[in-house]
Amino acid sequence: MRVLNSLSDLNIMRILRLIWTSKRISRVEIASVLKMDKSTVTKIISALTELHLVKETESGESGPQGGRKPVFLEIDGNTAATGGIEINSERMYCTLLDLQGNTLFEKNIEITPASYSEKGFIGFFKEGAELLKGEAEKFNLQLAGIGLGIPGMVNLKTGQIVQSIPLMIMEPVNIVREAAAFTDIPVFFDNDARCCCYTEHMISDAPVIKNTLYIMAEYRKVQPVENSPRNLSIGLGLVINGKIFHGSNSAAGEFRSILWKSGSPTQFSTGTDFLTSLESEEAAPMFKELSQNIALLVNTLALDAVYVGGIEKKYADEIVKYIREEIVYLWPYEWNKTALVTTATISDSAVSFGAASMVLDKLFSVPELSAEKTDSDKEESGFDYLARLSKKRIF
Secondary structure, eight states: OOOBOOHHHHHHHHHHHHHHHHSSEEHHHHHHHHTOOHHHHHHHHHHHHHTTSEEEEEEOOOBTTBOOOOEEEEEOTTSEEEEEEEEOSSEEEEEEEETTOOEEEEEEEEOOHHHHHHHHHHHHHHHHHHHHHHHHHHTTOEEEEEEEEESSEEETTTTEEEEBTTTTBOSOEEHHHHHHTTOOSOEEEEEHHHHHHHHHHHHOOSSOOSSEEEEEEEEEESSSSTTOOEEEEEEEEEEETTEEEOOGGGOTTBOOOTTOOTTOSSSSSSOSSOOOOTTSTTHHHHHHHHHHHHHHHHHHHTOSEEEEESSOHHHHHHHHHHHHHHHHHHOOSSSOOOOEEEEOSOSTTHHHHHHHHHHHHHHTOOOOBOSSOOGGGGSOOHHHHHHHHHHTOOO
16 A cells, blocks of 8 residues: 555545444544544545445434434445455365455365365465455455465565464465465455454454453364374464554564473473363363463553453353453552453454454555655555445446
């Protein structure tokens, strides 16, 4: 997405993003929140409505002194769609969303040692992309972008999956370049745990929580090969000051317990072998050890909320209980430390839903305002791209 050189362009994207994040808002509220002239807001809304990017919804109640009822605005979900794909050692999950973030389609595809050996990671990604494009066409929607969430190290600046032990990717793969070989649809990608942060942000109706931690806890095969053992895998997604935190080289979120001992095949100090079952005697000590690590982060970074997902709810509830206890136990002051600790809102499709939401976040992002022309001016802004898709809309 290019750097904008027009204040008008910038105001358009500010309004679009506010409508998208608010889900329902009036023209008056837009002008108030963005401190913009009402006539400017009205003019921009008129243009966005003509492009079918924004539409009017129901009216609100009149004020205490009566007067005209406010008309609410929302993103027009019938202009385009975004797709999300999760690929791990056991399955590929695909999700299709409209521009409002409503789920249009979901599908879970099993990954077996035989199918992974035949298709490989790129083969499954291509299959998922083609599936989502076909489903979007059934809704008469343009597929605006595809998001991919995977377990492993990524580098967003270089467009590479650096390494993924679960997917047996041991050398860097430029996923953007690979995708360009079979699709002209824009592709975005990230670590699976960070994708889940987008999920909670998208579906939350609560006041915006600025500092959160998402715990992606999965009990799955280590790799898609015959007789692969299962293990408890932990990945973390951090949101700091309302923004996804990637850290240096996009490496934030990798987890290994501070109590880990050399030689352990797990991410924990407990046990000398892979975890055979979540019902085994070794599972609870792992949950408790995880909770100690998480409580340290919550208290040190003063996080507002912690979400636990990716694992069966009864085990997620157990981890939540331990984390709450450890936060209190490790807090050094007399006044109570408060943080929301809860299970994730979505379970099975959290990564693919988040990956599709990540694309929406990119489309409705507000670029920087530059006073000088740059090479990036040749690129499309989110508004330019959405407007172009709108002109291709099938009525």
